[in-house]
Amino acid sequence: MEMNPELTNRPTLPAGVSVVVPVYNSANMLADLVARLQPVLIATGRSFELVLVNDCSPDASWGVIQRLASEHEWVRGLRMMRNYGQHNALLAGIRAARFATLVTMDDDLQHPPEELPRLLAAFAGDVDVLYGTPQQLRHGLLRDLSSAVTKMVLKGAMGADTARLVSAWRVFRTELREGFSTYDSPFVNIDVLLTWSANRFRAVPVRHESRASGSSNYTVAKLIRHTLNMMTGFSVLPLQIASIVGFAFTLFGMAVLAYVVGRYLMFGSTVAGFPFLASIIAIFSGAQLFALGIMGEYLARIHFRTMNRPAYTVAESTLRPVDEQR
Template sequence: MNLSIVIPLLNEEESLNELHQWIVAVMTTNSYSYELIFIDDGSTDSSWQKIQLLATTNPNVKGIRFLHNYGKSQALHAGFAKAQGEVIITMDADLQDSPEEIPELYNMIMGKGLDLVSGWKKKRYDSVIAKNMPSKLFNWAARKTSGVKLHDFNCGLKAYKNTVVKNIEVSGEMHRYIPVLAKNAGFANIGEKVVVHQARKYGSTKFGMERFINGFLDLITIWFISRFGKRPMHLFGALGVLMFIIGLFAATYIGFIKLYKLYNHEPTILVTDNPWFYIALTTMIIGTQLFLAGFLGEIILRTKNNEERYKISESL
């Protein structure tokens, strides 16, 4: 099978028929063998009924329905697990991503040997203040932090080799950072393609300004996981030892001054009246806690089980 097209959605009943027809036209024109996987992330409208109807008329259509809204990352995770194509395409269901881009994305993966190709919505039809400016700031921070030189991390239109999606773990709200996850997994051959961004035709966006706040928090998380996710002791242990050594030096200094004054019969104060005593006590306690945090992190990392992050109600 050439292509698996994975489409997460939430309350997109108005766009599904048009999107399906558009994708089928592109697949037919290019003679691709394909599967079209819709993941209904807990829609409250008739989206799932539309998917069921499409599946009865087109055997290439498959569907997954979540019990309730778990988020785009979980939807993509379920879609990736089901996908069987040589190349996996992800796109949004709101008709803002054009299926006409799929052939070139496919050729960039199969012809140029890229592991992943990310879309770049160079010209956007979103609000400048509400989306464009925050998005540019977010993408700049993501490039600097991750080292992945993409212009548009948020673009839902991407193409992957099958081996990439089968070897990365998309959880939480990490769908923005799949290229970073892929790079960390050893798939560093990442390309970018300018894609057409279209104005939303039906309904309204499901993402508010909070997605940028969450995005920056996730960026910090993925930076930490990239650097220390497999070796938390390297961070917490190092900081703990450093803090403990500072406290130990402070305590040694207090003891030395105390003994020196006693030896020379000079007046002394109580150890607890010396501010260095509290510096020593605090830093040694913090150092011990940080070291234990690293130790516990190592234990958790070695004993964790893969927990179920979503529940599927129906599957086609």
């Protein structure tokens, strides 16, 4: 059988670990993150790097990243042109990674770097993606609800058990990014993209700590937007719900018709006019607008994709010339 030349000519990534961290309002935590990661990564005995992706943070995060990159050769930084979102920033970092094993984690130290060896040890050859599932979640109610919706969307692609254990702390083979190398849309979810080139998912329980400083950057508006993007950008579930609602109201309409006709045939009287008619019109109009709203969300996303809006744009980086030649 003939091999695909694109696969045979693809350069092999050097053995090592690339850690990708999206950064937003974490200027006072990044130095601690680097200090705690360094001994852990050295102990692995592999080559390593840390890619800090500043998602246009309004605080001094980029200045801190530049300083850390100048002090540590293994720290690299990317600055986004504007705030694109956590998963978009992750995508930029994933595409910039240089080593064969890739780790993603948060910037707020809720993912203790000391737990990383457990993840790497559990990342065996028969696993494509490994999640570090928190033993105890320390998010708020809204964040937990958003996570529940995300896992519901992932359920169909990954399987019920694995989707339930999805986390922002991931370890996967960097070559999996080839499955979404041409993806260029403003709506990004790394877990969904990973399902395009991986089917062996596992999870191990890890310690999950409270945020080291400040509060979560996820506002109510961001959580709602993220939930809607997940439901309409990577799933047909809302359309299926609209179909079910339409079918249910069709049956309801047929039942109402049978009731009206049956009442007339049996008792020779009709149903009271205006209140009954107004109620039926309101119910069916609401169902129609609900279905149209869902279809409008999908059309809006198709519209945005036809505009060729990029997933992200890098404004500045700390890559050294030797890095850029690789």
